[in-house]
Amino acid sequence: MAxxxxxxxxxxxxxxLPLVNRFAQEGSLPYFKRLMEExxxxxxxxxxxxxxxxxxxTIATGAYPGAHGAGNWDDRSPGDPLDRKPISTFHSRTITAQTIWEAAEKAGKRSLVAAYPGAFPSRLKTGLVIVPLQRGLVSHKILSGEVYSTEEDASQGTSLVLKPAENWNGEIIEPALEGVITVGLGPEAPLTGPAAARAVGATEDGADQAVVTAAPETGAKHPQTAGLHFNILLQSTSGNGFDQLLIAQGKDASSPLARLSPGQWSPWIIREIPSKAGLQSGSMRFKLLELSPDGKRLRLLRSEIYPTTSFTEPESLSEELVEQVGPYIEHSGLPLSLDLEDYQTILEEIEYQVDWHIKAAKYLHETKGWEIYYLxxxxxxxxxxxxxxxADPASPIYDAKAAPDCIDALRQAYKLGDRLLGGxxxxxxxxxxxxxxxxxxxxxxxxxxxxAKRLQEVGLLSYSGGQGSAQRPPGNIDWSQTKAYPHGGAQICVNLKGREPEGIVEPKDYEAVQEEIIDALLDWREPESGKRAVAFALKKKDASLVGYWGKRAGDVVFIYNSGFSWGATKGDVTIGTAxxxxxxxxxxxxxxxxxxxxxxLMMAGPGVRRSFERDYQQLSYARLVDLVPTFCHLLGIQPPIHSQGAVLYDLLE
Ligand SMILES: [Zn+2]
Known part of the structure; x- marks a missing residue:
């Protein structure tokens, strides 16, 4: 084998795979098609x-959650003190298994790891780590994007007031309108619009949960001090109404920072941004989303502000990358919205991000060298x-009229993935x-x-006043009446005496309470269809069958059935429509x-079979734990010491 x-x-x-196949077959994903052929x-x-x-x-370690510790969104363990702030499992400190990058380093190979969960702060000596993925603790973002809008409706963005322009330096075309936009917010100004939605922290692991991620030293920084001001000027260059917007610092029309027609992006602007941590160098750009000729409707997007320093390890790489490749963004400045009004702009921003990663990897390969790249x-x-x-006819909210647009939104995202692959x-x-x-x-x-409502219904969980969260124990659990509580979305802990801070279940009753929890889960049915909500539930001692053991594992591990998901339900009902x-x-x-x-999983290169898809009837699906052992086998290096998967020999020559 090569x-x-x-x-x-x-x-x-x-x-x-079904969506990749669908879009590849219609010709939208030429590089995916090539990868599948090769x-x-x-x-x-x-x-x-x-x-x-x-x-x-798992993809970085080849280990199950019992070994790598990231079975939940944070590192909470049963029995933790109630006031302990858990740490996000996007933080490398919480990952308890060796990574392929560490194993490669031992074999003398250097890794470059980009935007990868659990890679930051770096545990590598020679490896390079760039742009940690945003998630609570490990975000380096200075400020979310914002839309400045003349619309009065606050949901449209930050309100912008225009008035006749006066006292500008340089030549301006009269009649002109002017306004001021502020970047960074004073303590008196609440976050509005998209920034507010993100600040609240919509999370992936449950619709009605409290956001509990701690924010110690490297927490997200929302500016609380007076902002940075930009002056804007609207002019009519054609005489047919307003068609151009100038962005300037100070009322200087002779050398503006940007001169934008509708649909245009400004160059990047790098400034010291006032933030909670003091002044921080950050980059931003603006796009004129909309400008009506009468000047009454104006929407101006400011991108997310990302730092230009200290977002890499080693730190010195940051400024080098900004200079050689450009400033980085983690997210579009706009939220995804079903009306798709601004989707094209979001795609433009993400295309920039995709190209940034390609250029950064190429530049670092040429200048520093790497043998392993993980993005x-x-x-x-x-x-x-x-x-x-x-877009899915099987969904209760399938919308035949909107479906083609929704499918196209998915197609455009996959096409950006194809661009990434091509690069x-x-x-x-x-x-x-x-x-x-x-x-x-x-x-x-x-x-x-x-x-939470199900556990309450069967008398295992009690709240002192009102409803509690479905996912994580909030502050109002009545521990004196609680035998079991949720531990993340798919595990449950027994309120065990001697282990839990306010435990009431005697150790001799531990297993009986586990049985009670499992009964509550398996007897839980959607009343109309009679369908069971939970596919299976296991006691902790049996949960190594599905990859769970050790300090952080809950006392019962379960998973919902097909079609069942966590989410808020109305009133006392425990199962509602989704x-x-x-x-x-x-x-x-x-x-x-x-x-x-x-x-x-798709892979190609020396030693890998061509135009081959695994025979699922014979071997079932590959497991994500198998990736690291297979990659290490192909590279001829020893897998990480905690890896637990097997080499996928059937995919190899
Ligand atoms: Zn994911």
Missing amino acids: QAKRLIVLGIDAIS GAISKALPCLPAYTPTNWA HWHFPDSVQHRFLAC FMQLCDNETIISVVSDHGHVMDIFYCSL SGAHHGPQIPTTETDLSSNLAL
């Missing part, structure tokens, strides 16, 4: 639950959360393995389930005609 010297792993969040593919089994941090940790690229996950349900294929030589992997797929929800799409709650083998919750 020996591979380099490995490129493009982790694309949530993409599934390589081997398999649907892949995510670890339970099909969470993002859980499965990226996590998140965009398709967000698009599927938003658009998959309306990295250019970096491959005949000694390079290139792989596209996802952490899970995505399927629509049919029913929402409130676990309206979205998820990956985490449902059993990962859930599939519909449109999509699949299974992950995806």
